Amino acid sequence: MDCKVSYINKSELKSLLASRLKDDTFTTLKELPNPSSFKDIHKATLRVLQAINTNEKITIVGDYDVDGVVSTTIMVDFFKKLGITVDWIVPNRFKHGYGLSPKIVDKINSGLIITVDNGISAIQSALLCKEKGLDLIITDHHTVGDEIPDCYAIINPKQNDCQFPYKEICGAQVAWYFCASIKKALNQNINLMEFFDILSIAIIADVMPMRSLNSTIVKKGLKMITTSTRPAIKTLNNHLKKHTINEEDIGFSIAPLINCAGRMEDASIAVEFLLSDNQNRAYEILEYLITLNNNRKEEQNNIFNQSLTQVNQDDQVIVVASKDWNEGIIGIVAAKLSEKFNKPSFVFSINGDTSKGSSRCNTDINLYNLLNSSKQMTIGFGGHKSAAGVVVQTDNLNNFKQEVNNNINKLQNTSNEDEIILDNTFNINISDIDLETYNIIEEFRPYGLTNTSPEFIFNNITIQQQFFLGKDKLHQKLILENNVELLIFNNTDYFNVNSQISFIATISLNEFRGNITINLILKRLI
Numbered sequence: 001m002d003c004k005v006s007y008i009n010k011s012e013l014k015s016l017l018a019s020r021l022k023d024d025t026f027t028t029l030k031e032l033p034n035p036s037s038f039k040d041i042h043k044a045t046l047r048v049l050q051a052i053n054t055n056e057k058i059t060i061v062g063d064y065d066v067d068g069v070v071s072t073t074i075m076v077d078f079f080k081k082l083g084i085t086v087d088w089i090v091p092n093r094f095k096h097g098y099g100l101s102p103k104i105v106d107k108i109n110s111g112l113i114i115t116v117d118n119g120i121s122a123i124q125s126a127l128l129c130k131e132k133g134l135d136l137i138i139t140d141h142h143t144v145g146d147e148i149p150d151c152y153a154i155i156n157p158k159q160n161d162c163q164f165p166y167k168e169i170c171g172a173q174v175a176w177y178f179c180a181s182i183k184k185a186l187n188q189n190i191n192l193m194e195f196f197d198i199l200s201i202a203i204i205a206d207v208m209p210m211r212s213l214n215s216t217i218v219k220k221g222l223k224m225i226t227t228s229t230r231p232a233i234k235t236l237n238n239h240l241k242k243h244t245i246n247e248e249d250i251g252f253s254i255a256p257l258i259n260c261a262g263r264m265e266d267a268s269i270a271v272e273f274l275l276s277d278n279q280n281r282a283y284e285i286l287e288y289l290i291t292l293n294n295n296r297k298e299e300q301n302n303i304f305n306q307s308l309t310q311v312n313q314d315d316q317v318i319v320v321a322s323k324d325w326n327e328g329i330i331g332i333v334a335a336k337l338s339e340k341f342n343k344p345s346f347v348f349s350i351n352g353d354t355s356k357g358s359s360r361c362n363t364d365i366n367l368y369n370l371l372n373s374s375k376q377m378t379i380g381f382g383g384h385k386s387a388a389g390v391v392v393q394t395d396n397l398n399n400f401k402q403e404v405n406n407n408i409n410k411l412q413n414t415s416n417e418d419e420i421i422l423d424n425t426f427n428i429n430i431s432d433i434d435l436e437t438y439n440i441i442e443e444f445r446p447y448g449l450t451n452t453s454p455e456f457i458f459n460n461i462t463i464q465q466q467f468f469l470g471k472d473k474l475h476q477k478l479i480l481e482n483n484v485e486l487l488i489f490n491n492t493d494y495f496n497v498n499s500q501i502s503f504i505a506t507i508s509l510n511e512f513r514g515n516i517t518i519n520l521i522l523k524r525l526i
Helices: 012-022 041-053 068-082 123-131 171-186 191-207 211-227 232-241 245-264 268-275 280-309 330-341 368-371 394-411 435-443
Strands: 057-059 087-089 112-116 136-138 153-154 319-321 345-351 353-361 380-383 387-393 425-427 455-468 475-480 483-487 500-510 515-525
Touching: 012 435, 041 112, 041 136, 041 153, 041 171, 041 483, 057 515, 068 112, 068 171, 068 191, 068 245, 068 268, 068 455, 112 171, 112 245, 123 136, 136 171, 153 171, 153 515, 171 191, 191 245, 211 232, 211 245, 232 245, 232 268, 232 280, 245 268, 245 483, 268 280, 280 319, 280 330, 319 330, 330 345, 330 353, 345 394, 353 368, 353 394, 368 380, 368 387, 368 394, 435 500, 435 515, 455 515, 483 500
Parallel strands: 057 087, 057 112, 112 136, 136 153, 319 345, 425 455, 483 515
Antiparallel strands: 345 353, 353 387, 380 387, 455 475, 455 500, 475 483, 500 515
């Protein structure tokens, strides 16, 4: 006999979503923590003032992902508002490797170096800076290892003796706070909230917990994006053609465009885009980014399909590798594998004797801790809970795979005590799929890590009609009972009309030619 399904009603849904956030702190802009709580920030600020007063060259060294690109943009634009021109370098992942590598230090011969979104693992490069007489200030947010770089100052909330009250912030936020400290020391009238448009993009793209101060900044930033006067953001608004922008638009549309420059060619293209001071130049670069992103999608799909042939579903950690895979794209593939199999995933690009890997995880396993427990099998690694990079000897790949699969059992029950693991899947009656339910869900945006967007279970729902969509008919729309629309992307399977399906979906708003409808977007069939 079938068990009766217990459906959640609208008031219960609202109460559950509200309960997630009841203990959040820094929920208004005026409550944001003070920059002074960062370890070393006062010392670093005084060093920047010294450089300004003596006309010393300042070089910003960023990273090639969205967080690094935005961090670089914020620092460069901030100094520009002060009337100061600084040099900036975003490493090319194919030529220089990650962050403040020795190859980057070789390019700088004088002045003060400030890293953004990198540097906490740059032990060797910090020594090279010392040898060259270069003072180095590191601003970063990645997990601090057993050894820290020997440098002038380190601003990183994850340092054990750092008093900043919220640890899970991105590199762009650390850079923004450093700018706030410098602004205060100089007593300059600069509105740092103007950076919230691009700062919110970095927080979302770097998959920071969408709680407390992160949520507060993102809420404000998303509102600012639609009215931003920044030429790059205005061109993105025109490209998206949406009245409002939410975190999903950032994650699926805007962040990939910024990221693809570093993945396919050089991230400096994306920095130049965000720094554009006129609309024509911004449009020109955006068109190029769109082309790069289309190429990225094609290459990504090829790598993902190839990687599936290597997956052993009995493994608790997925590890795949090939010499033919673009190291700029393997991180996205790792994310797709982790999502598909609900396991930590490592994807390696083999280059001779060494292999560079990107890892992603959408479970409660901490990737940094997993790598740290397996570090004897690596040349080096860095990152945080849900994303990390690693380098191993190519002939050690199989041993690495065995090691992480052995060590994951030790970490299964260890999660960050500051994080709340949430059940975000609810049974709901299909008759409750309406604008009221959608508005309840909207009320608790932005969604993200530790405040995940609710998904809904539907069992034995009757299909009334089926339509294929898109130029190549790769997507489809099913009309279900109660005239509810279910959108299915990248799926050309035929479903029999009048048959029943069970699935998990999210609720979405569709605006088309002035008509507003509520529909479901398929997450997976069950």
